[in-house]
């Protein structure tokens with residue numbers, strides 16, 4: 001269990017070893033930081049901006065009450081963040097874990113990003129009849145290249161994020177890059193075998209996860225990236241389901257209901273056998289009508305439709321999406337220089353462990 005020492009310095013006791021990712025966790029002393037403002041609130045706690053007193057380095061600290069999330073959940077998230085952010089400029093950097101003096105909240109210290117894509121999209125929100133782009137196609141292409149590159153690396157380490165959405169993507173502090181955050185629902189596909197439970201945010205959830213397929217895989221993340229891409233282009237959320245059935249109807253209304261040839265596994269589901277016969281669902285895919293050439297080039301649409309494919313066996317992987325001509329036609333953006341990637345904690349912080 002995580003405990004605070006008299007000096008407010010964290011010890012992480014039994015859980016300080018390797019997590020499901022094999023990553024070792026760093027411990028930091030919370031008294032070294034001064035919290036400045038709240039960056040956002042999630043279901044398990046709040047994320048604060050803080051400044052390292054000695055170096056001035058600005059960080060983000062996710063504080064979770066042991067009552068709400070439990071120390072194991074935060075330690076697990078920390079292990080995934082550490083594993084995924086290593087050599088990955090498109091994931092927020094990991095600095096360490098600590099317990100908060102006084103409250104005993106568990107703290108995850110990480111690189112501080114700027115606004116989330118959700119904040120930016122809400123600022124750009126347009127009226128229902130407006131057909132203009134929310135963001136220029138070149139900007140969407142650059143953001144998607146960064147996200148797919150970050151996710152490809154993550155998947156190469158056998159980790160699925162399971163909650164990719166605009167609220168979990170933040171700008172880097174210099175506003176040049178985007179970075180994925182919130183690894184609270186991540187899973188390691190080798191260390192943790194299926195069956196997997198459904199996890200994440202319904203409106204960005206892949207149809208196989210909504211249908212409770214127990215052995216879903218990393219393709220659930222590329223579906224979510226398709227939803228993010230659609231939202232960046234139109235400024236509006238693509239699917240707005242209020243419950244599982246509603247969400248599936250929204251997906252099939254837009255992309256056409258699957259059949260035996262397009263998605264064989266689907267016909268074995270309870271939804272296909274018992275729910276679908278009572279609904280009117282067409283088979284036609286209307287995605288191009290929603291994203292006509294005035295909004296998105298053919299090359300861009302190839303990526304969007306490849307990510308938003310109901311059958312995961314036919315969906316684009318992150319690596320395959322990156323090979324599409326869209327990313328060659330519209331420049332491949334520069335990657336951050338080494339010094340722009342989150343710097344690790346100053347070495348002396350390691351000595352703060354009680």
Ligand SMILES: Nc1ncnc2c1ncn2[C@@H]1O[C@H](COP(=O)(O)OP(=O)(O)OP(=O)(O)O)[C@@H](O)[C@H]1O
Pocket residue numbers: 039040041042043044045047060062092110111112113114115116163167168170181182183184
């Ligand atoms: N490293 C960071 N830099 C800047 N902002 C961040 C950072 N991490 C998280 N945030 C902001 O704080 C918000 C809440 O954080 P987070 O998503 O990790 O909490 P959560 O409890 O897991 O939330 P949720 O229930 O939405 O999944 C995010 O939506 C994001 O806007």
